[in-house]
Amino acid sequence: GAGVSQSPRYKVxxxxxxxxxxxxxISGHVSLYWYRQALGQGPEFLTYFxxxxxxxKSGLPNDRFSAERPEGSISTLTIQRTEQxxxxxxxxxxxxxxxxxxxxxxPGTRLTVL
Amino acid sequence: AQSVTQLDSHVSVSEGTPVxxxxxxxxxxxxxxxWYVQHPNKGLQLLLKYxxxxxxxxxxxxxxxxxxxxxxxxxLTKPSAHMSDAAEYFCVVTPTGGFKTIxxxxxxxxxxx
Numbered sequence: 001g002a003g004v005s006q007s008p009r010y011k012v013x014x015x016x017x018x019x020x021x022x023x024x025x026i027s028g029h030v031s032l033y034w035y036r037q038a039l040g041q042g043p044e045f046l047t048y049f050x051x052x053x054x055x056x057k058s059g060l061p062n063d064r065f066s067a068e069r070p071e072g073s074i075s076t077l078t079i080q081r082t083e084q085x086x087x088x089x090x091x092x093x094x095x096x097x098x099x100x101x102x103x104x105x106x107p108g109t110r111l112t113v114l
Numbered sequence: 115a116q117s118v119t120q121l122d123s124h125v126s127v128s129e130g131t132p133v134x135x136x137x138x139x140x141x142x143x144x145x146x147x148x149w150y151v152q153h154p155n156k157g158l159q160l161l162l163k164y165x166x167x168x169x170x171x172x173x174x175x176x177x178x179x180x181x182x183x184x185x186x187x188x189x190l191t192k193p194s195a196h197m198s199d200a201a202e203y204f205c206v207v208t209p210t211g212g213f214k215t216i217x218x219x220x221x222x223x224x225x226x227x
Contacts, residue, residue: 031171031213033213035215040220041219041220042204042217042219042220043204043217044217045214045215045216045217048213048214049211050213055213056213056214058214058215061189082171091157091158102163103160103162103215105150105158106157107156107157108157
C-alpha cells in the first residue's frame with residue numbers, strides 16, 4: 001500500500017507569507033506526528049495527533065505555527081507570517097497505534113523562506 | 115525530562131570491519147528506544163526498536179543494538195560494514211505511555227572501500 005505522502009515536496013515563499021503543508025498518513029494509522037529538521041540535525045518534535053485530537057503541541061515554536069487533523073486522517077501544518085528562520089525540512093510520520101509503535105515517515109517538505 | 119546523546123557526529127569505517135554507533139539516553143520513565151536510518155535524499159527508515167522485551171534487539175540489514183539500563187546506553191552495532199550502510203543514523207527515545215519523540219543529533223557513517 002501507499003506510504004505517508006506529503007505535499008508540496010518543495011515550497012519557496014517570501015517572508016511574511018502564510019504556508020500550508022499537507023500530510024496524508026497511511027490509511028488506518030491512528031497517530032500522526034509533525035517534525036522539523038534543520039540541516040545537519042535530527043528531527044525535532046512539533047506536535048502529535050491521536051485521531052483528530054491534538055494531544056501534544058508542546059513542540060510548536062510559537063503561535064505562528066498551528067496544525068489540524070479534522071477528520072482523523074489528513075493533517076495540515078500551517079505557518080503564518082513566515083520568517084527566514086522557519087526554513088527547514090518539515091516531516092510527517094504516522095503509526096498504527098500509539099507511543100511504542102513504529103513511525104513511518106513521509107518524504108518531507110523542504111520549506112525555504114526568502 | 116528526556117534526552118538523547120549520540121556521542122559521535124561522524125564515524126568512518128572500512129568495508130568489512132565492525133560498526134559501532136554510540137547512543138546514551140536520559141528518561142524519567144521506562145523508555146522505548148529506536149534507531150532510524152536516513153539515506154541521502156531519502157526518508158527515515160526504522161532499523162530496530164527496543165520496547166522492554168529482550169535487551170538485545172536485532173534489526174534489518176544485520177544491525178543490532180543492546181539496551182543497557184545501568185549505562186543508559188543503546189549502542190548500534192554491525193559485525194561487517196557494507197558500502198550501502200553509508201548514511202545518517204538517529205537514536206530516538208519515546209517514554210512509555212508518551213508520544214513526544216526525541217531524536218538525537220545523528221551520526222553520519224562513512225564506509226571506505
